Amino acid sequence: MSRLATRILLIDDARIEFLAFERILHKIPDYRPTLDWISTYSDARAALEQDQHDLYFVDFRLGPDNGLDLVRHARSRGMTKPIIVLTGHGNAAVDQAATEVGANDYLVKGEFDAVLLERSMRYAARNAEALAELDRRLAESKANARELSAQTKRRAAAEADVLQVLRQTMVDQEAERQRIAREMHDNLGQSVTLVQLGLDSIARNAPAQSDIADKATSLKRITHDMSKSLHRIAWEVRPTALDALGLEDAVGQLVADWEPHCSLTFDLHLGIGDLRLPPDVESALYRIIQEGITNVVRHANATRVGVILEKRGSDLICIVEDDGCGVPETKAGSTENASRRLGLLGMRERMALVNGSVELESHPEKGTALFARVPL
Numbered sequence: 001m002s003r004l005a006t007r008i009l010l011i012d013d014a015r016i017e018f019l020a021f022e023r024i025l026h027k028i029p030d031y032r033p034t035l036d037w038i039s040t041y042s043d044a045r046a047a048l049e050q051d052q053h054d055l056y057f058v059d060f061r062l063g064p065d066n067g068l069d070l071v072r073h074a075r076s077r078g079m080t081k082p083i084i085v086l087t088g089h090g091n092a093a094v095d096q097a098a099t100e101v102g103a104n105d106y107l108v109k110g111e112f113d114a115v116l117l118e119r120s121m122r123y124a125a126r127n128a129e130a131l132a133e134l135d136r137r138l139a140e141s142k143a144n145a146r147e148l149s150a151q152t153k154r155r156a157a158a159e160a161d162v163l164q165v166l167r168q169t170m171v172d173q174e175a176e177r178q179r180i181a182r183e184m185h186d187n188l189g190q191s192v193t194l195v196q197l198g199l200d201s202i203a204r205n206a207p208a209q210s211d212i213a214d215k216a217t218s219l220k221r222i223t224h225d226m227s228k229s230l231h232r233i234a235w236e237v238r239p240t241a242l243d244a245l246g247l248e249d250a251v252g253q254l255v256a257d258w259e260p261h262c263s264l265t266f267d268l269h270l271g272i273g274d275l276r277l278p279p280d281v282e283s284a285l286y287r288i289i290q291e292g293i294t295n296v297v298r299h300a301n302a303t304r305v306g307v308i309l310e311k312r313g314s315d316l317i318c319i320v321e322d323d324g325c326g327v328p329e330t331k332a333g334s335t336e337n338a339s340r341r342l343g344l345l346g347m348r349e350r351m352a353l354v355n356g357s358v359e360l361e362s363h364p365e366k367g368t369a370l371f372a373r374v375p376l
Helices: 015-026 041-050 067-076 092-101 114-205 211-237 240-244 247-261 279-300 335-352
Strands: 007-011 034-038 055-059 083-087 105-108 265-270 304-312 315-322 357-363 367-375
Touching (some): 041 067, 055 114, 067 092, 083 114, 105 114, 114 279, 114 335, 247 265, 247 279, 279 304, 279 367
Parallel strands (some): 007 034, 007 055, 083 105, 265 304
Antiparallel strands (some): 304 315, 315 367, 357 367
């Protein structure tokens, strides 16, 4: 049961109402609170702002002023103490008006006794406590929402920073790949060519069927293999066609390089022609196709692989699909499973840097399809 207030303030412009209220209040058994009385609107407003009482009774009319304005003012300043409105005529409209401004209950003058007054005081106290708790929880929820919003903004800013670092890392990586490929092609390739020319000269000047001629011929074969390996590695590091001719030609050359070294039949459907894309988009899609074909060769046990590259609406679509064994269910801790997950994660990170996406669909014994999409 709620404890009755010990300090009560009555706000009413008629002294007779104060005396009548005091008599009824004293009829409540074993209850002798301190009762103060204020008769003017200005004094009442000042008293409400000081908030030194446990319970407030406010007359609906204070001469020319409206007591409901006092209640509204008190609630706007954050007061949570119980307030009961006193009115000469009680009806649903008064009840609604008092509730809307923040009163906890109302009593009709001349129609309540000590029992009803005590009941109203206890009800108003419980109602005020419930509303105060509700306000506290609402304020707490708003504070949590603000903190969550701030955390979300900080997280978004941090993710944007990470994304920018990753994007710059990818750009730097591709630039370094391009530099290394050119270095291998121009410097190392030129050195191997000079060695081949020197060996040709040695072979021409050496006596026929001599050890020198045989060794020169053997070394020429080695340098020839070195030249082919340098060309292949330089292409894998950064295909020159990607910079000079574009994505479609680079993919065609990638497939042409794979065909002699595997038993796969390639089906190419390249539909972007001479369309040049931003360098980061071309690099990202090329690496996706390169990784996709490598995974098919290593894991799929397939006979055919298809590569589709085309523009659909405002998106560029890339699909690498095979007729292999699909992605098998593997143990969570297995090296193969971890490797594939990391490969797919790397693809998704790469595509995220160009606002794209990549998904994998696989069915046992029915093959695997890798779908990549980049908005243009």
